[in-house]
Amino acid sequence: MAGRASISPERLWSRLMELGRDGALPGKGVNRQALSAEDILAWRRIIAWGSEAGLKPATDAAGNLFLTLDGKFPHLSPVVAGSHVDSQPTGGLFDGAFGTLAALEAVTAIAEAGLAPERPVTVVAWMNEEGSRFAPGMMGSELFAGKRTMAEVMAVRDAAGVSVAEALKAVHEAFPELERRPLGFPVHGYIEPHIEQADVLERAGAVIGVVSGIQGKKTYEITITGREAHAGTEPMERRQDALQAFARMALHMQQDMAVDDVVKFTIGRLEVEPNAPSVVPARVVFRIDLRHPENGMLDRLGLRIEQIVAEEASPCDFQVRRLVDAPSNGFDEGLQSAIRSSAAEHGYKTLDLLSAAGHDARQMAPLAPSAMIFIPCRGGISHHPDEWAEPAHVAAGATVLLDLLLEQAGLSPKQGDA
Amino acid sequence: MAGRASISPERLWSRLMELGRDGALPGKGVNRQALSAEDILAWRRIIAWGSEAGLKPATDAAGNLFLTLDGKFPHLSPVVAGSHVDSQPTGGLFDGAFGTLAALEAVTAIAEAGLAPERPVTVVAWMNEEGSRFAPGMMGSELFAGKRTMAEVMAVRDAAGVSVAEALKAVHEAFPELERRPLGFPVHGYIEPHIEQADVLERAGAVIGVVSGIQGKKTYEITITGREAHAGTEPMERRQDALQAFARMALHMQQDMAVDDVVKFTIGRLEVEPNAPSVVPARVVFRIDLRHPENGMLDRLGLRIEQIVAEEASPCDFQVRRLVDAPSNGFDEGLQSAIRSSAAEHGYKTLDLLSAAGHDARQMAPLAPSAMIFIPCRGGISHHPDEWAEPAHVAAGATVLLDLLLEQAGLSPKQGDA
Numbered sequence: 001m002a003g004r005a006s007i008s009p010e011r012l013w014s015r016l017m018e019l020g021r022d023g024a025l026p027g028k029g030v031n032r033q034a035l036s037a038e039d040i041l042a043w044r045r046i047i048a049w050g051s052e053a054g055l056k057p058a059t060d061a062a063g064n065l066f067l068t069l070d071g072k073f074p075h076l077s078p079v080v081a082g083s084h085v086d087s088q089p090t091g092g093l094f095d096g097a098f099g100t101l102a103a104l105e106a107v108t109a110i111a112e113a114g115l116a117p118e119r120p121v122t123v124v125a126w127m128n129e130e131g132s133r134f135a136p137g138m139m140g141s142e143l144f145a146g147k148r149t150m151a152e153v154m155a156v157r158d159a160a161g162v163s164v165a166e167a168l169k170a171v172h173e174a175f176p177e178l179e180r181r182p183l184g185f186p187v188h189g190y191i192e193p194h195i196e197q198a199d200v201l202e203r204a205g206a207v208i209g210v211v212s213g214i215q216g217k218k219t220y221e222i223t224i225t226g227r228e229a230h231a232g233t234e235p236m237e238r239r240q241d242a243l244q245a246f247a248r249m250a251l252h253m254q255q256d257m258a259v260d261d262v263v264k265f266t267i268g269r270l271e272v273e274p275n276a277p278s279v280v281p282a283r284v285v286f287r288i289d290l291r292h293p294e295n296g297m298l299d300r301l302g303l304r305i306e307q308i309v310a311e312e313a314s315p316c317d318f319q320v321r322r323l324v325d326a327p328s329n330g331f332d333e334g335l336q337s338a339i340r341s342s343a344a345e346h347g348y349k350t351l352d353l354l355s356a357a358g359h360d361a362r363q364m365a366p367l368a369p370s371a372m373i374f375i376p377c378r379g380g381i382s383h384h385p386d387e388w389a390e391p392a393h394v395a396a397g398a399t400v401l402l403d404l405l406l407e408q409a410g411l412s413p414k415q416g417d418a
Numbered sequence: 419m420a421g422r423a424s425i426s427p428e429r430l431w432s433r434l435m436e437l438g439r440d441g442a443l444p445g446k447g448v449n450r451q452a453l454s455a456e457d458i459l460a461w462r463r464i465i466a467w468g469s470e471a472g473l474k475p476a477t478d479a480a481g482n483l484f485l486t487l488d489g490k491f492p493h494l495s496p497v498v499a500g501s502h503v504d505s506q507p508t509g510g511l512f513d514g515a516f517g518t519l520a521a522l523e524a525v526t527a528i529a530e531a532g533l534a535p536e537r538p539v540t541v542v543a544w545m546n547e548e549g550s551r552f553a554p555g556m557m558g559s560e561l562f563a564g565k566r567t568m569a570e571v572m573a574v575r576d577a578a579g580v581s582v583a584e585a586l587k588a589v590h591e592a593f594p595e596l597e598r599r600p601l602g603f604p605v606h607g608y609i610e611p612h613i614e615q616a617d618v619l620e621r622a623g624a625v626i627g628v629v630s631g632i633q634g635k636k637t638y639e640i641t642i643t644g645r646e647a648h649a650g651t652e653p654m655e656r657r658q659d660a661l662q663a664f665a666r667m668a669l670h671m672q673q674d675m676a677v678d679d680v681v682k683f684t685i686g687r688l689e690v691e692p693n694a695p696s697v698v699p700a701r702v703v704f705r706i707d708l709r710h711p712e713n714g715m716l717d718r719l720g721l722r723i724e725q726i727v728a729e730e731a732s733p734c735d736f737q738v739r740r741l742v743d744a745p746s747n748g749f750d751e752g753l754q755s756a757i758r759s760s761a762a763e764h765g766y767k768t769l770d771l772l773s774a775a776g777h778d779a780r781q782m783a784p785l786a787p788s789a790m791i792f793i794p795c796r797g798g799i800s801h802h803p804d805e806w807a808e809p810a811h812v813a814a815g816a817t818v819l820l821d822l823l824l825e826q827a828g829l830s831p832k833q834g835d836a
Contacts, residue, residue, distance in 0.1 A: 089692040090646055090700070132694040198651035217650065219695065228508055230800040231684035231707040232635065232775035233616035236676065243685055247668035254662055258654065266649035267661055269695045270688070274507040276550040277637065277687045277705040279801045282508075287695040289649040357650035383697045384646040 005113035007402055009395035012105040016394065019045060019085070019101065020093040029385020030093060033158075034086040034128030034139070035063060035167035040174045042085045046104065046125065047175070053108040055123065058179040061150065062143035063127035063168045066181060069107050071120040071409065077186040077368075078120035079408040081106065081401060083194055084129035084140070084360060091130075092387020094377060094394075099193040100125045102398040106405050118410030119188055126360045127168075133158045134167075135287070136219055136324045141360035144184050145367055189408045190364035191335065193373040193397045195389050197357045199380030206351035207396050208343040209374025213330040214355040214362045215262075215293040218302045219323040221285065222249070222309055226316040228274065228282040240315045243272055243281040248312040256304050257290070263301065264291040264356060287323075293354050295327045328354075329362055335371035335404065342403035348396050357382075371404070373397050423531035425820055427813035430523040434812065437463060437503070437519065438511040447803020448511060451576075452504040452546030452557070453481060453585035458592045460503045464522065464543065465593070471526040473541065476597040479568065480561035481545035481586045484599060487525050489538040489827065495604040496538035497826040498786075499524065499819060501612055502547035502558070502778060509548075510805020512795060516812060517611040518543045524820040528829070536828030537606055544778045545586075551576045552585075553705075554637060554742045559778035562602050563785055607826045608782035609753065611791040611815045613807050615775045617798030624769035625814050626761040627792025631748040632773040632780045633680075633711040636720045637741040639703065640667070640727055644734040646692065646700040658733045661690055661699040666730040674722050675708070681719065682709040682774060705741075711772050713745045746772075747780055753789035753822065760821035766814050775800075789822070791815050 022041040023032030032038040043065055047057045050067035058066045065085075068078065083099025103123040110117060126144070131137020134156045142148045154165035172178070196202075201209050226240035250267055257265035266289040273283040288305060292298040302325075309318050336352075343350045355372060364370045375397040378388040440459040441450030450456040461483055465475045468485035476484045483503075486496065501517025521541040528535060544562070549555020552574045560566045572583035590596070614620075619627050644660035668685055675683035684707040691701040706723060710716040720743075727736050754770075761768045773790060782788045793815040796806040 088694055088697055090697070130694075131696065132692075135695055137696075196651070197648045198653075215650070228802040230615045230775055231686055232633070232682055232709050233614070233798065233800065234682070235616075235679065236682065237679070241684075243688065244668060244672055247665040247672070250662060250665035251669055254665070261653065261655070264650055264652070264654065266659075266696065266698055268649055268690075268697050268699060269693050270661065270690050271693075272686075272688050274550075275687050275689075276506055276548075276801075277553055278549065278555075278684065278707050279506055279508075279686050280684055281686060289696050291650050357648055380651065382648040382651065383694075384700075 005109040005115055005402060005406065007105045007109045007395065007398045009391065012101060012398055013391050013394060015049060015101050016093055016097055019097050023087065025090065025385055027385065030087045030091050031089050032085065032087040032091070033133040034130065035164065035171050036133070039086060040171055043175065046100070049104060050123065053111045055107060055111070056179065058181045059172065059175065060181045060183045062140045062183055063171060064140040064144060065125040067104065067123040069111050069117065069121045071117045073118055074120060076119040077188040078122040079189050079405055080122045080124050080187050081191045081405060082124035083192050084126045086128055086130050088130050088132050088383045090385055091383060092385055094195045094387055094389045095197065095382055096129060098195055098389060098394060098397070102193040102401055105398045106402040109402055110405065115411055121405055121409045129360055134164050138358065138360055138363060139164065141363035145363040146184055147363060187364065187368040189335065190361060190368050190370040191373065191401060191404050192359055192361040193401050194359060195377040195382060196374040197377060197380065197382035200353050201351055201374060201376040202378065202380065204351050205349060207348040207375065207393055208339065208350045208400055210336050210339045210350050210352045211331055211355050211372035211374055212336065212352055213328055214358060215291050216295050216298040216328040217291045217324055217326045217358050218298060220288040220305060221321040221323055222288065223319040224284045224313060224316050226282050229280040231278040231280060234280055239280050241280050242284040242316050245313050245316045246284045246286060249308055252308045252312055253305060256308060257301060259297065259301065262293055291356060293328050298327070326358065326362060329365050331365060331371050332369035335369055338404050338407060339371060339373055339400055342400045346396065346399055348400070373400055423527040423533055423820060423824065425523045425527045425813065425816045427809065430519060430816055431809050431812060433467060433519050434511055434515060437515050441505065443508065443803055445803065448505050448509050449507050450503065450505040450509070451551040452548065453582065453589050454551070457504060458589055461593065464518070467522060468541065471529045473525060473529070474597065476599045477590065477593065478599045478601045480558045480601055481589060482558040482562060483543040485522065485541040487529050487535065487539045489535045491536055492538060494537040495606040496540040497607050497823055498540045498542050498605050499609045499823060500542035501610050502544045504546055504548050506548050506550050506801045508803055509801060510803055512613045512805055512807045513615065513800055514547060516613055516807060516815070520611045520816040520819055523816045524823050527820055528823065533829055539823055539827050547778055552582050556776065556778055556781060557582065559781035563781040564602055565781060605782065605786040607753065607786050608779060608788040609791065609819060609822050610777055610779040611819050612777060613795040613800060614792040615795060615798065615800035618771050619769055619792060619794040620796065620798065622769050623767060625766040625793065625811055626757065626768045626818055628754050628757045628768050628770045629749055629773050629790035629792055630754065630770055631746055632776060633709050634713050634716040634746040635707070635709045635742055635744045635776050636716060638706040638723060639739040639741055640706065641737040642702045642731060642734045644700050647698040649696040649698060652698055657698050659698050660702040660734050663731050663734045664702045664704060667726055670726045670730055671723060674726060675719060677715065677719065680711055709774060711746050744776065744780060747783050749783060749789045750787035753787055756822050756825060757789060757791055757818055760818045764814065764817055766818070791818055
């Protein structure tokens with residue numbers, strides 16, 4: 001029966017553009033923060049599209065959104081595919097949205113073809129992958145995988161003081177009819193399509209990236225405590241200037257982190273107190289994002305970061321909070337082969353590569369055979385309004401995903417209900 | 419007749435403590451931003467105290483507050499004394515408030531003694547000296563002195579987007595009965611008492627600082643424009659990281675500004691965009707506050723700052739906005755002598771010194787003979803909730819001010835209506 005289902009490239013593309021209206025920035029790009037009003041609008045759109053195809057919407061206590069096509073054997077664990085729909089404050093139209101809507105398109109294609117999969121097939125949009133409003137991110141998938149506790153996650157507050165619990169309550173109240181699934185149900189397999197967010201595929205002229213794994217990541221919150229003083233009177237040698245201590249740390253880290261060409265070191269967020277033009281800064285709080293594919297090196301660099309904070313803080317005090325500590329992980333070999341086979345069948349050039357960015361698939365990998373399908377993004381630009389993927393690549397990613405879902409859900413003569 | 423008037427140290431001290439309730443921070447200190455609700459409460463208190471002593475309250479188009487004791491010859495230009503009542507976001511009880519309330523106490527003493535000065539004597543609280551809500555500061559005195567235009571100042575907005583015009587309208591509407599004086603009337607002399615905001619007096623064991631002048635000051639707003647990118651994927655060598663460019667500038671400036679032990683160099687305010695943990699910063703806007711008593715050196719250091727911005731920005735773009743450019747100024751020699759004589763008469767040890775901090779008196783000096791009377795502040799700590807002045811020093815400052823006001827207003831046989 002497999003093979004009769006086929007995706008609609010036009011519908012998928014127009015839905016990607018439409019979803020971009022929820023949180024649209026002036027000009028281009030989106031700002032669709034997790035559990036925001038814009039996020040609710042995006043849910044509404046996606047639930048409506050799923051319902052047209054007969055998919056049943058549901059949520060869970062973590063605020064994940066599910067859309068399920070029933071299988072012949074409802075007791076079997078579902079095949080799950082998707083990504084997220086929240087964005088960075090100045091995000092693009094594809095990060096997260098592509099994976100979610102490609103999964104919706106593939107499952108819609110199965111339903112429209114009148115195929116009856118043996119297993120349920122579920123589209124997912126994980127809650128707060130980006131972590132820009134509520135940090136750190138990947139909250140929905142980490143809660144699903146039991147890597148963090150509800151109590152811990154629900155207490156996190158955004159810059160305005162709103163907690164995850166409060167924001168999630170508002171989202172759930174906006175959808176009172178939505179079925180509630182238990183948190184962390186069994187999954188047969190997980191596949192996440194995503195834009196690459198780098199330009200390795202583009203440079204190689206490849207259309208489909210077969211993702212071997214995700215590079216490890218550590219994040220830190222560093223607090224530097226100095227002493228407020230009058231900018232016009234306090235002698236320089238007596239100052240405890242928290243912002244100058246930050247500058248020393250930032251430069252020293254930037255130098256010491258340059259160990260090879262795969263390390264990624266970023267200070268993306270920084271707050272100064274009291275942040276007044278003529279007051280010596282008393283407090284600086286900043287975030288470090290460190291990534292490396294080799295776990296040994298990642299650990300050594302993380303240690304070095306903590307040493308540099310201690311070396312450069314004086315005469316200020318400091319505090320180091322470790323937030324994320326995620327080692328590199330590998331994806332399922334069988335699914336990687338299946339991606340290569342599908343791509344070859346359709347004539348898409350593939351490339352094996354490691355994901356430099358973190359994804360919800362990292363959390364699913366220990367739970368079930370998992371994979372990621374990458375498509376190129378122009379110039380490697382992501383987390384930016386200029387983020388862009390070619391319509392042909394978007395269609396290619398969804399086409400390969402459809403093949404994998406058919407096989408995983410028991411619709412292919414090759415794999416059946418393996 | 420002079421000499422019969424005398425200040426009440428207890429009343430002055432208790433009013434200083436009471437004024438600290440308007441904008442009181444938890445624990446201690448105040449946050450009383452210019453033209454805020456807290457500022458309105460402070461005005462209300464001061465107007466009430468002035469009215470008890472028969473002083474007439476008035477304001478002007480710049481939002482300055484005046485309290486005037488009539489003179490025998492109302493057509494003569496008034497002697498003016500005071501300071502400001504706005505504070506830094508984490509300010510203390512004395513910066514500005516001491517000068518304003520010491521002036522109120524001295525004029526109240528003249529009124530209570532039944533003395534009839536020849537000239538009017540006016541207490542002033544200048545609008546927005548600190549410049550922390552609306553930057554740069556000294557708005558009220560600069561408008562009074564004609565150094566800036568109303569159009570320019572009224573258009574300045576705070577971080578919440580409120581303009582000076584809007585905030586000032588709210589203040590004036592809170593006091594509909596207040597007489598309006600023309601902006602920038604003639605002044606016979608100006609005397610501003612203030613805490614030193616450094617510890618030169620304290621270390622010398624002096625009680626009264628005879629201020630010879632105010633050190634020059636330049637402020638800049640620097641904008642660094644880089645490019646947003648994904649923290650996990652963008653290769654380090656391709657980044658245009660605005661925050662790393664800032665760190666290079668900050669450190670380079672800190673090194674090059676260390677030319678001697680009187681220079682003051684501060685980066686007090688900094689904003690990062692988009693300020694998200696996993697996005698390479700695209701934009702940093704920061705403020706520089708540079709002070710030096712020698713105008714030639716101040717100009718050279720200012721030039722060096724602009725050079726360093728240009729040297730360290732690459733691969734980011736940059737923009738330099740010059741905000742304040744105030745050369746050093748000297749105060750009236752005759753008034754300095756009068757401060758020394760008064761202090762000697764009362765047995766207060768004096769010290770001649772230069773003000774490292776800027777004050778409204780800088781704007782008044784070109785308009786009329788002007789002076790500043792400093793008193794010690796503990797440990798030199800200012801712009802901080804720990805800011806503190808001894809009750810005896812507060813009383814000493816007001817006592818010397820009273821002597822000067824008596825002379826200036828034509829109540830002393832020595833100076834009369836000179």
